[in-house]
Amino acid sequence: MGREPLLQRFASRHPIWTLLVAIVAAGLLWLIFAPWSDGLEDAIGKKKVFLNAVFGGVTLGALYFLVAAGFTLIFGLMRNVNLAHGSLYLLGGYLGFEVSEATGSWLLAFPVVFVVVAILGLLLQHVVFRRMEGQELRQTMVTIGLSVVLADIMLWIWGGQSYTILTPDLLSGPVELPVISSIRADTGDVIWFKFPAVRIAILIAAIVIGVAMWLVLNRSRLGMLIRAGVDDREMLAASGVRIQYVFLAVFAFGAGLAGIGGIVGGTFQSLTPGEDTRFLLASLVVVIVGGMGSIPGAALGAVIIGLAEQLGLVYAPTYSVVFTFLIMAVVLAFRPQGLLGAGR
Amino acid sequence: MDGSRNTAGRLGSVSSGNALELRGVTKMFGALAAISDVTMSVRPGERRAVLGSNGAGKTTLFNCVTGDFLPTSGTIRLFGEDVTAFPAYERIRRGLRRTYQISLLFGGLTVADNVYLACRGVSRGRFSLLRPRRGDVLTSRAAELIEAVHLTAARDSLVANLSYGQQRQLEIALALAGAPRFILFDEPAAGLSPTERQELVAILTGLPGHIGFIIIEHDMDVALRVAESVTMMHNGRIFKEGTPTEIENDPEVQELYLGDGSHAHA
């Protein structure tokens, strides 16, 4: 999780890849910020559509990051593949819906849901997983059983219809971004790109949370313990640290994150049975692509998968799923530990 | 490639090159150099002992030779062929074998199954879906091997139920499967009683002349009795090479290892 300067190391070892990535990144930036010619628009469609897809992809990536970050932390430290993670997401979403309906406040849902789902995570870790230390397969089976049970309980309580959490008035409506959408042919006026404010807000929040997590992991004592534990769990336990408290904290935090991810998803999209599976799958793919146990990896993977999904949906709808799968297969074939995962 | 025929015998007499040749082999773990710039050659049929205190890099050396991991730099040649980048199974199929300091056996299978697997591994039919018929060649070869290490009485016992000494004997049997041309013995005497040690020495000295080996040992007695040449390692480098007598009487060796307990039985 961040030792030597990663970029310098990567650039010096793989100069060709670095060049390719730089070209692609430059191309993307140009496409976003430069006005498009008519010829370009005839060829691949309007710039507004492209911008919607790109920003939609990045903000979807922000949502995936929130959910996948907790998943990767839990696996990285406790070697626990929490296949009930998607259920925690959906539960958080449903609870968030109830809270925001009951209190009329969208913002209040966040701390309430975080705390409730985190407590559930605490209970699971303390009562269940602690007894299965080291039996990774058994833990995974338990999480599968939990996901089945939770899914049915949620179906029982909330039924099969779809729920949407209403965006608060403050954030509803579009916001103007400093990105050129198009230029009016007659007056030469620039039309700036408009994008839903709530999605930008979530993107900013996810970046803040991600940076905060990175800071805690790399600059605080707790973070140092967690990183040490990810590297070598036995050593950490042997050094006298109350490792169980660290586990509890990490699992609770990861669960809470998944929960508030549910609120976000419920606002962006909707909450239905089946969303738990979808977000579990997304977390799996993000983490496979980005690298297990790596927060920057989760961010990178989330952005890649989010973009691939949205761009695919817009430009090649029948095959968007194939893109995601192809990316995952390619990463597995050439770099099985993930793009930013620790080499094995 | 079928080592269970006469190829090994033929090659053993014809080859004039070295059985094993290491040039400048270095293995780094992060910033730690487990072995540095190791250059050594072992002739076919030669019996070499590699000695040194714990942490000298002996087992890392073995791991590089078998292919458990790639060396950071340097080349490894096996019977003249550059095997540095080969996966472990390719090296084994060219006649290399190894025993482990801590027995690596298949606890859930019987002694007979263990030896059978070893015989199968270096011959054809690894993927055969057909069970071997009565009187199958490999099954009888496996039986001979089990006999050679005095485990016939225990052949149907699960390995998990064997005594420590029996497990070590089985470890040796696995290394003798097929037609080995060069064997790496990693502390074969560890934990054995004096009688078992005698048996071990008998097995090692009784090996056919064309089979060369390197033995890592802390028990100098066993090592110096079965070896005709000695390589001493220290801090990941080769420190001294010579005959057993030369090494025993070398003042530098004595200075480094006197009082280390290396002359006591392990």
Add this chain to the structure above:
Amino acid sequence: MAVTEQPRVEPGQWNLIERVHPAWWVLGFILLVMPLLANDFWLFQVFGWTFILGMIALSMMFLAGYGGMVSLIQMTVAALGGYMVAILGTSGVAEISQGLPWWVYVPAAILIAAAFGTLVGALAVRTEGIYTIMITLAIASAFFYFARQNYGLFNGYSGFNLVVPPMLFGVDWRGAVPFYYLTLGCAVLSYAAVVYVSRSPFGLALQGVRDNPRRMAALGYSVNAHRIAAYTFASAIAAVGGILLVWQNAQISPGTAGIPAVIDILVIAVVGGIKRPIGPFIGALIYVVLRTFSPDVLLAFGLSGERFKLLIGMGFLIVVFFSPDGVLGLWEKWQARKPRDPLKGGR
């Protein structure tokens, strides 16, 4: 590995009469004459489904029990086999189905599904343990979403209907009794194949790879090649299960390969026990009986019949908690409690 009292056999011997415990003969007899005892519903819906799910779970057990790899791709492989039968054979979707004869589409379906399984294996074996679960689950999900969106080949959300077995020897193989014997025959064959192969060089090597891959490499085996070959073998069995499944339902849709179905196979295998090949069939029987009859039980308790998923999930949790080796594990523990005969020493 065998727990019953029999003379120790060489890896080669296959001496039927001496080897087989009397309990098996009784079971075999009962299964053979079942059509005389049970009605059509039990034959077709309960036993047929048990044998089919048992086969697919057996495929998972082969990889997990003998290979040490828990793969969630088996249901997907089975579904792909079923889809290929629908696509290459006849169905109600005339625009896609090719109408090839059965002796072409059955082997073709098995080959294609096994090839897919091998490909997934090639991707999955480069990682260890729990990563395998993650990767196979992700690929299984990808297949589900793809099949649901693709209308050119998989006919999307609706899938294929009217997929029935060919009329061979004048028999309607979808009739209750013929279908029972068809599925029984396939189940017995795949069970026998697994038992036989487990003691073949390939099977022994696979168990060696499970127990100690490092040692196997040092004995001259290519560990990855063996694992991938195991996927091929297991996928062939799953593919046959999938073909029988599509014939039983006379239809196939993306839901056949959905995540709930994938997890059900895992539940079946784990509850039955993955250490021995009879486990998956025990698990399948329990699952099918629960699935078929629990709605009635639930209604009797005043709960909605749909809550059977909750029952199955809780049952699974209980098994994993208290007996991770499933029903077989319970059986073995119970066997171990029996007092030893002081004269014979054994049980």
